[in-house]
Amino acid sequence: MAKPESSPRPLALIATRPIADAKLAAALRDDLTELLQFIRLRVVANDSPDELAKTAAAHDGPCLITFSDVAGIPADCVEGALEMLEGPDVVIGPCADGSIYLIAAEGLDEAGFKALIDAALAPDGLVRCIPLLEQAGLEAAALPPWFRVANEKDVSFANSLARLSLMSDEGENDFIADRLRVWLEKPE
Numbered sequence: 462m463a464k465p466e467s468s469p470r471p472l473a474l475i476a477t478r479p480i481a482d483a484k485l486a487a488a489l490r491d492d493l494t495e496l497l498q499f500i501r502l503r504v505v506a507n508d509s510p511d512e513l514a515k516t517a518a519a520h521d522g523p524c525l526i527t528f529s530d531v532a533g534i535p536a537d538c539v540e541g542a543l544e545m546l547e548g549p550d551v552v553i554g555p556c557a558d559g560s561i562y563l564i565a566a567e568g569l570d571e572a573g574f575k576a577l578i579d580a581a582l583a584p585d586g587l588v589r590c591i592p593l594l595e596q597a598g599l600e601a602a603a604l605p606p607w608f609r610v611a612n613e614k615d616v617s618f619a620n621s622l623a624r625l626s627l628m629s630d631e632g633e634n635d636f637i638a639d640r641l642r643v644w645l646e647k648p649e
Contacts, residue, residue, distance in 0.1 A: 469522025471543050473497040474513045475506035476578055478530040480610065484647075488640035489610060490529045495639075497527070500536050510582065514575035517566075526564040526578060530609045532619045533638040534562060538604050550599040551577070553590060555606050561586040562607045573597060584611070619645070 475493060480486040490506065497504045502525065507513050517524040523546050525539060534554075542552040542565035554563030561581040566574070580589035594601045608615055619641060 469520070471502050471523040471525055472517070472520045473502040473504045473525045473527060473539075474517055475504065476510060476513055476526055476528050476582060477506075477508045478528050478582055478609070480530050485610065485641075485644055486529065488644040489532055491640045492533065492638045493527055493529065493531065496534060496536060497525075497539065500539055502539075510575060510578045514571050514578055517574040517578075518569065518571035523565060523567040524574070526566075526574075526581070528560075528562060528581070528609065530611060531562045531607065532610050532615075532641055534607060538563065538607065542604055545602050545604075548600070549602040551594060551601045552604060553587070553601055554604040555587050556609050557606050558609070558611060559585045559587050560609055560611070561590065562609055563604065564590075 475490065475497075477490075480489070494504050494506065505513070505516055506529075507516070513526070517526065523543050525542060527534065527539075538554060542554065542563055545552045546565055546567055550566065550568070552563075552565040553561055556562050560583075564577055564581055566577070569577070576593050577590060580586055580593055583589050591601075608619070610619055619638075
């Protein structure tokens with residue numbers, strides 16, 4: 462008989478930020494789901510921030526909230542965010558454009574999760590989340606910055622990153638984005 466785990470399995474939630482190209486949006490969401498499942502997280506995707514907040518609050522363990530417009534999050538960032546929760550209450554992954562690519566938290570109530578998710582869904586999510594954390598008296602830590610696919614410049618950056626990962630021995634395993642690569646290779 463297998464020994465039960467001492468702590469609950471982390472839950473990964475995917476919040477939807479709209480992207481104009483439906484095929485690109487599907488590719489990013491599917492790649493993100495695959496990455497999260499690869500590192501053995503239970504994944505729940507929902508377009509409703511209310512439902513995501515309810516699911517997160519009901520989970521007895523760490524929750525990771527990711528966003529559907531993020532390409533190829535390194536598995537080390539996801540795992541690192543969950544490990545960092547041993548200290549601070551919340552771990553945030555900021556984007557260079559002022560948005561957020563990841564939030565890890567445990568033990569917040571539904572209203573707390575809902576407020577963080579709503580703030581993070583905005584293009585300036587980082588500046589919206591910081592006051593919420595301060596008002597709630599929560600200690601936060603930050604991950605290294607990453608990017609999201611919000612405009613053509615971001616698509617170009619993702620394309621460059623995908624190409625570099627194919628040329629690197631290590632990069633192929635660090636940038637899990639097969640569906641994004643297929644979308645990038647589509648005929649014009």
